[in-house]
Amino acid sequence: MTEMVYGAVPEHAGEPILPKWWRTVDKWSISCVLILFGIGLLLGFAASPPLAERNGFGPFHYVQRQAFFGGVALVAMIITSMMSPVLVRRLAVIGFLVAFVGIALLPVFGTDFGKGAVRWYSLGFASLQPSEFLKPGFIVVAAWMLAASHQIGGPPGTAWSFGLCILIAGMLAFQPDFGQASLILFAWGVMYFVAGAPLTLIMAIAGAVIAAGTVAYSHSEHFARRIDGFLNPEVDPTTQIGYATDAIREGGLFGVGVGEGQVKWSLPDAHTDFIIAVAAEEYGLILVLVIVTLYSGIVARSMLRLMRERDVFTRLAGTGLACMFGVQALINMGVAVRLLPAKGMTLPFVSYGGSSLIAAGIGIGMLLAFTRVRPQGEIADILRGRH
């Protein structure tokens, strides 16, 4: 009877884990991630030898490291994606608490690697950026809180999660790391929107942001200059953005050829923040379009699958993770094409970086766990005359 009501695929307690995982997981998204990682390695071969040369390593030192961390990240992703949403939630909350303590202790034990912002723990063989791990953890915790507020007699989870969000954003801004802080705010905002934020509030916030921007533009000279400089079509060719722009132009449709690019020699961040410029120069617009399609594919697929999701927590957490992932890639590429002001943001799975790679793997693993096919009462919907 139960099976007739809840329909879908009958779940046997004894079904082996791997076949069940393979049957229910979003194979399209996994494929996209694997392709992205492959592209990342490919670009690493192009982009990192200059850095390796500068730091006195073998030419493919960073590619090897990337492959190692990538392997770890993929394993973490697959293991995470096999978990049930409840297990993911439990582990994520624990992980969140650990990362939170890690961030709180950064001013004491952290290091800035001479870059002016204390964001890292130095572990000797590698560096660790706790905020990368905090992000997925925070999304799960916030989604849990928001979902709890949807329960009858539940706690005021919306207010709690908002408070937590502000606290974490403040801590990140203190480092200072405004990029990550704004990502946290964005992720919470998206989840709140999906959780059913009142439309009037959304309108009011949008209006306030526009008004504040206008006031800042007309009253703060510094702000106005930043915006004008950004809107100015003439770009100083000696800035990072200038090099990136030239690289994209040089590349054209089909690129200048493998290993023929020049931008990697002049851009200090060619292997991280501006890897898309290397891709555009050596492989042309074609590869860039492929990358864009892959990212948008992951985000769109996740959204489509989450639309069927019945469980509030799963839906919110999945939304948050997918949007965080998508917007990070969006900002990275938007900076390279000067649609957005410069902000250090890595391209997930493609940019070099150990902790960002592993954190992205865990984050996507969670997303995959949340988007797995589960019985969602489709028959009941059909019976009730909805689809």
Place this chain on the structure above:
Amino acid sequence: MIRTPLRPLARILPARDKGENTTAIERENLRLRHEEMQDQSRQRAESRLLVLGLCFVMAYGVVAARMGLMAVSEPHEPVAAASSSVIAAQRADIVDRNGNLLATNFETHSLYAQPPHMIDPIRAARELADIFPDLEYDKLLRDFTGKRKFLWIKRTLSPEQKQAVFDIGDPGLLFGPREMRLYPNGRLAAHVLGGASFGQEGVSAAEVIGVAGVERQFNGYLTDPDNAGRPLTLSLDLTIQAASEEVLAGGMRLLNAKGATSILMDAHTGEVISVVSLPDFDPNDRPRDLVEGDASDSPLFNRALQGVYELGSTFKIFASAQALELGLVHPDTIVDANGPMRVGGHLIGEFRNKNYGELSVSDVIVRSSNRGTGRLALEIGVTRQKAFLEALGFFDPLPLEVAEARMSHPLLPKRWTDLSTVTISYGHGISTTPMHLAAGYAAIANGGHYVSPTILKQDGPQYGPRVMSERTAAQSRAMLRRVVSDPKGTASFGEVEGYAVAGKTGSADKPKRTGGYYEDKVIATFATLFPVHDPKYVLVVTMDEPSDNSGEKPRRTAGWTAVPVAAEMIRRIAPLLGLRPQVEPAELAGISLIAN
């Protein structure tokens, strides 16, 4: 609208009556309600997720489209193309009062090397040493074969040199565009212009900064891009500057002087029409500052502005003018110039120990009596003398807009005693620059107003505060005229026919560095104004250690040295200034009107 009750009381109440546990019923109800809510929220979330997903796809689409637009646009050459337009005419020109060019820019190239790119460093070093005799082959070779990745070889190149280096054909030798400062008139007005050199240097451009003179004073104005098309107009007149320089150089050579300076100033506007300091230098190839010895021995030393000298008897006219102004004397009042005169335990002597006896004030100036002016100064007193000299600008650095003028602090006595008053009245114990003196004489020339000297062209008279009355100024001018016109006057060689020169000589013994005065070294000065009936210009000529050796004994006083030079200068420049000579009609002697 059917309202569903929050609690299923219809089931709970009978169950309670039966004594059953109602929790299960409540839980079941709660579960159903949650399911209902989930359904609703999913429906709402469905549309919102759709919106969100579409937003993302659109945003990615925009990024992709932008990337596509950039990819199909033409790439442009980075860096190098833009730089040459930036460097052109970055510093404004400097012109004289008639628009003649004094300083301008010249496009040239610098030469630098990138040894890692060199093909044949040995040949490059050898040929470079051939082209530039001042470069050493060994050093070049060391630089080219060592670890250096970059080095400057030459700051500026002539077109021929550039071609020669180009012909070496080594890719490691590179040219950077440069704009250098060019002074087309060479040494003319070198001290006023000063000079310029390169500041921050880059491969594609270099900053030109003024190091002295007006180039330094107006560095901000000249480098301001707003003034690119507008030259800086000085008050100098190139023609007169050239004539003055020629005459002064000739005089200096004839009189074996160590140095000389002349200043021609418009008495009404304060404009400096010409200012010469010898020896001079070529600002295109500015010599280095002296690192040891006396700075005044360097050709860079501007005697007119930096030379702080005791200017001797030229100061006497200020004492007499103040005495007249205060009503203490008339020009004809008799003053006791008899010796011995003792002030503060010191004897006041005269030139060559003469004794002039009793003199009128006018004669005190004409004969240049130290005792006579000393008496007048004692009448005036310390306080009033200080106030008068301060009003004439003798206490402050020059307000002239040339960088060196800032350092022209006059030397004043630490304690201004009666003795100081007396010695200062005849120009000892106070050291000022010749430019200070010119400004003081301008007040007498223009009828009693202080004018501050300026190097910039002015539109009309720039009278400062009044320092003496019109009448005093006229009486003083009459006395100064007599110094030149009277056969007994000290400046009788200063007469220039038709230009009614008036002036006062001053011959001050040079102070020794160790204290005391040299007996055979003087600073000879002649301060003049002309034409005396309507004075327009003030001319000060100062010579450092002149000596006229044409007679039996060397003659060093200003009357024999500075005065003839000044007279010659006026003879040359007065027509250039547009002054008409006032020729008294000569008697028609020798012409017979009788027709025969």
